[in-house]
Amino acid sequence: MRSSTAVAVLGLGIMGGPMANNLLRAGYDVIGYNRSPAKVANFVEQGGRGAETIAAAVHDADVIVTMLPDSPDVEQVVAGEDGVLEHAASGALWIDASTIRPDVTVRMAAAAADKGIRAVDAPVSGGEAGAIEGSLSIMVGGAAADVDAARPILEAMGTTVVHVGPAGSGQTVKAANQLIVAGTIELVAEALVFLDAHGVDAEAAVKVLAGGLAGNRILDRKAAGMIAGDYTPGFRVDLHHKDLGIVTAAAREAGVAIPLGVVVAQLMGALRARGHGSLDHSALRLLVDELSGRARS
Template structure:
């Protein structure tokens, strides 16, 4: 039985760990009070699902960290969403200790984690990807090697850019339709069936119409991710004018105290800017 140490048992990591257990893996769940070093020293595979770059660096480094304690030849899968440059640096440090590291951020939200239908974008060597793939195939339905270390995080940044922009446009469309007194349920159904159809309409529109924002992915985390996007775009000299605008809107929503809500709560900001706040 392959032992998998899962570090980060939150909205995403908890269901991923549960699915690994159902698939027959020996899951070692690592909580805040646990010794990371003791857990990873027993593991064949290490899976980290943490909020931000400093969190991953904290569990990777130091005397009780992954790099100092994982077995040579073990596989470290980082499914956190962090800065690409941090992923590259940590992968190099891990390789120096004989640890096979891949960055494998995921998309699909809590529902995808529960249903094991996540989309997983993986950066690392081809050999390390193949070593990690059996575990990733348990938690995701689309697992794709996208390039060398850090490439997975770069693709995830693009994913978060698209998702944020789409949520904003759906939010604007909902407020627009409501202002004209249209049957919004009917409108969403017909929009979802045409060229405007997208996953946000399918998964988020119902909650947006009802103004119910139980978090599948929190505003706080998407705000962090858009910071990664804007920084990486600046570093590459790429203009993202719409993305930068949505990043500002997400930040404003967070500053208004809505950081714990689902990111679809952008509709609250749109209706406020439109003078239609409830």
């Protein structure tokens, strides 16, 4: 049965599309908007409603979910001319699931409040697979009452939903998440190249490593593709490069040393500079292979 709650989802890409589909399956009345009409058409085929403009998407929406690439995109879509703040109804709830700078989140939440719109930052972790499965981990910043109001929507998209503090806190936790993920991918890449150099069966090695203290989600979700050389994007290098820029800037602002994080950020940047920005972030293995003189065809 369809809920009377209308949810506008702005951004129907690799993550936003599956998240919108899960809201549909949960019974919400979902209106999708994307800059590329083809993705809107695909969403309509799944049973959702489509909108040609931001104004049309959010005008009657009770809840607005944004899933956009970067801080400037969120600022433009939400606070720009003909954006969310201009057309959403007072009292609407805005959930930003994008990964952006914490300071931008704080500023945008204040701008929303000035328009009578409640705001929570709710960046997600789990990649494309988690978005499709509805098993995302969602770190939420905002006022407690607003987070409580957002929780049913968030629980339709993720299995771990945690309120981590006031506005901007979700983005700060997401930055820490991206630091850990990038570092882990790099270490798994190095381990796989090391195993390959010694002629060890990598699949067998991963099986035993995953069962011990070295076990982690990267081994579970990414190692098979890294072994096969399949870097079909679940989360693109371009986006992780952007996220690591957020991490390093926020760490510098706080006076926190992240020596390993800075090195991984440089490696991700180098991979991107080699023209691999559209590949999955697990393609860090390509760089380790190259640095080891073991580049694969």
